Amino acid sequence: MRPLLALLGLATFLPAAEVKPVKWSGTLNVPDPTSVTFDEAGNAYVASTTRRKVGDLDIREHTLWIPDDVGLTSPAEKLAFYQRELAPGKLKAGRGSLKDHNKDGSVDWKDLTFHQERIYKLTDTDRDGVADKITVFAEGFNSPVSGIAAGVLYFDGWVYVTAIPDLWRLKDADGDGVAELKELVATGFGGHIAYAGHDMHGLRLGPDGRIYWTVGDKGGQVTSREGRRFFFPHEGAVLRCEPDGQGFEVFARGIRNTQEIAFDTFGNVFGVDNDGDQPKERERLMYLLEGSDSGWRNQHQYQKTASRWMRENQWMPAGAPDQPLSITPPIANYSDGPAGFLFEPGHALDGSLRGHFILDQFPNGKMDAFTLEPVADGFRMTGLRTIHAGLMGIGMSWAPDGRAYFADWIGGYPLDGKGAIWRFDIAARTDPVSAEILSLPLAAPLPRERLLGLLGHPDQRVRVNASLRLDRLGAWPELFAVARDPRQPLLARIHALWGWGMGLRHGKLADLRGVADLLGDESDEIRVQLLKVLGEGRLPPRERLTKEGEIDDLIATKVVAQLASKNPRVRIQAGLTLGRLRIGEDGLRSSRPPAAAFFQDASVDLKMPWLRHGLVVGLAGTQTEAELLSLAQGAEAAKATFATLALARRRSPALAQLLASPHRDVLNEAVRAIHDDEGVPAAQEALAAIVANPPSALPTTALRRALNQNLRLGTPAAAARVLSWIQAQPETAELLPEALQLLLLFPTPPRLDLVDGTARRYAERPLGPLGAAIGAGQPDCLPCRIPR
Secondary structure: OOHHHHHHHHOOOOOOOOOOOEEEEOOOOOOOOEEEEEEOOOOOEEEEEEEEEOOOOOHHOOOOHHHHHHOOOOOHHHHHHHHHHOOOEEEEEOOOOEOOOOOOEEEEHHHHHOEEEEEEEOOOOOOOOOEEEEEEEEOOOOOOOOOOOOOEEEOEEEEEEEEEEEEEEEEEOOOOOOOOOOEEEEEEEEOOOOOOOOOOOEEEEEEEEEEEEEEEEEEEEEEEOOOOEEEOOOEEEEEEEEOOOOOOOEOOOOEEOOOEEEOOOOEEEEEEEOOOOOOOOOOOEEOOOOOOOOOOOOOOHHHHHHHHHHOOEEEEEEEOOOOOOOOOOOEOOOOOOOEEEEEEOOOEEEEEEOEEEEEEEOOOOOEEEEEEEEEEOOOEEEEEEEEEEOOOOOOEEEEEOOOOEEOOOOOOOOOOOOEEEEEEOOOOOHHHHHHHHHHHOOOOOOOOHHHHHHOOOOOOHHHHHHHHHHHHHHHHHHHHHHHHHOOOOOOHHHHHHHHHHHHHHHHOOOOOHHHHHHOOOOOHHHHHHHHHHHOOOOOOOOOOOOOOOOHHHHHHHHHHHHHEEEEOHHHHHHHHHHHOOOEEEEHHHHOOOOOHHHHOOHHHHHHHHHHHHHHEEEEEEEOOHHHHHHHHOOOOHHHHHHHHHHHHHHHOOHHHHHHHOHHHHHHHHHHHHHHHHOOOOHHHHHHHHHHHHOOOOOHHHHHHHHHHHHHHHHHHHHHHHHHHHOOOOOOOOOOHHHHHHHHHOOOOOOOOOOOOOOEEEOOOOOHHHHHHHHHHOOOOHHHHOOOO
């Protein structure tokens, strides 16, 4: 009786659930659902997987492949690896979840194509509030390198689906409930096997009219339709493109496995990322700025506590010891298995969840809510609480009826063929106009005047819908007129700017009259949003004057002037816009901002991670290499560090000239940039050489990399440098054990790098010269007795 009484006592102190989910799928079974979306008519489209671990392998079941897997950089390389390692007859028996699925008598790469993914369509045919019909809308997505169907989004008649290596869009053209049209939107994602579940997911319509989504740390190597190459093979990222696939970009990178992102009222992007499963490490709530790097790399998983991620506290909020200044750290360490993520868009007319973020956590079955408040250059979490518990919720979505819906995996991680879709009311009363507008296809006509009025509607989804419709009507002059009118509600002006920005981005504006004046608006937020959309504008080429519709010197000068704002948010966006436009580098040379314009109090600015990022992007995009190098070699430590970070962003060989700097942060960031990941090959010999006479300001984090660079070089001179360093150290030197290990490994370096974890291959190293170099230094040193 005592345990039962204890449980009853505990129950009396549990908070009442703020939301009460209803099983919208009713008696229908929705097999292993990952995500859900809704069309204007209230039909649901659910991504469902059968491939998890059986067709989309998990490296934890194939650990001998880890070094090879870390070295892969594209789906094509992964396919070649599978066809080599899983050639028919090579594997004598199944391993883990890999079996002879197709029953052809051989466990081989062809078995990876046996299981197919499905997109189900669920309909409430009798409109009683419960779905009563389920059909297969599409199936397939089962190439040998296909991941799982982990993301789905309905937009404008198309159903978008993420299934590594591809983003697809599907359409039912004849109304029979089955997709006949299948278009490839983007491809090249997921070069690694990595962990199951680290897939491509999180499809969202952004307030700027673009499709956003995330990929886990299986990475990508993508060539856009315009021919731009994006190489991010070892990290997760937030991605975006136009609905037809044009204009693909990596928005933010360095994430591990963010399932879904959410946009707040002002278009800021947030996500909650999963942790790396290390002792004391926690998941992370992230504010994701354009061009930012959150620090995670796929190989950190296998280095465990020896990774940069753990040693240098990259998983912690800003200010942690040894944390790189090139990353944007988390707002907070928070959550346990973050999955579905939503922002309440403002359609709630009462209740306690208006303006809240809502997060599903898998597999603990908790649903949390919280708000984010601006503070300094970032945000802080407030009002965190659990609003429901007991369901294994994952992907989340809003429907036109104003309710939130989520997919229920039912049970733990293994596939079991079960699942459901639940809904819950966010408030007792929601705005009826939302359901009216969101139940209409985008092709359905609405009066222009009504659409302009809807730009100020309380529901963000309605405001976005109105701006999309007005863009399609070519109503950019009217949109800009709303944006310029200070009598209009702030949100109406912002969404008008976003709609006008669609025209700017697509090159459809006849002129930019009034833009320079609007950059003097009293509202900081209006200037922030105008700066954001101007980043999509066009500069005149260097060889000619500005044409109508291009950014001119007057606008550029007004953009530069925003750097003087006292609001960090304005300064962040000014830096990002200047860096994206490359004013002074790619055009408008007379408007190039001086480096001094970026700083107010550089030492304070440097400690603000999101402001720091914006300013570094601006410096990297507008200053010449010579100007940045001069600043980096200057006496002012903070300004020198900013310039170093800008050179690092450009992967400049000039970083080699900073390896004798008296400034600790300059040394740290220069060394990191030269050494880590792809690094700066032209500067790596100079990095190795500093071990012979390390600068007095050289931090341990930088010295570790300098020593390691000698192992990578593998020459007798490099070995002699490491030995000389060892001889000069007291027995208590922090890096002495690591340096001794390096010497032992000189003849045969490990496939996975000791510091950054990258996969490397080395030419054969003759033992004679290495042994001679080391023996000449100290023949009696036991760790140095290498056969000669």
